Amino acid sequence: AKEWGMELNQLALAYMLTLPGMGPVIPSASTVEQLKSNAEAGKIVLEKSQIEKVKEIVGY
Numbered sequence: 109a110k111e112w113g114m115e116l117n118q119l120a121l122a123y124m125l126t127l128p129g130m131g132p133v134i135p136s137a138s139t140v141e142q143l144k145s146n147a148e149a150g151k152i153v154l155e156k157s158q159i160e161k162v163k164e165i166v167g168y
Contacts, residue, residue, distance in 0.1 A: 121149035
């Protein structure tokens with residue numbers, strides 16, 4: 109995630125939003141910083157190569 113300029117939670121949220129049939133993603137946040145980070149994740153558009161790399165890592 110860091111090599112792509114994002115936090116791990118942002119990558120996870122952005123990836124989940126690429127999954128077919130995925131409804132709204134509602135992450136939790138314990139701090140204002142986490143809330144802001146989660147909100148920024150909604151603006152991230154993953155490249156196809158990034159999506160494929162995540163699939164490879166998670167085995168999906």
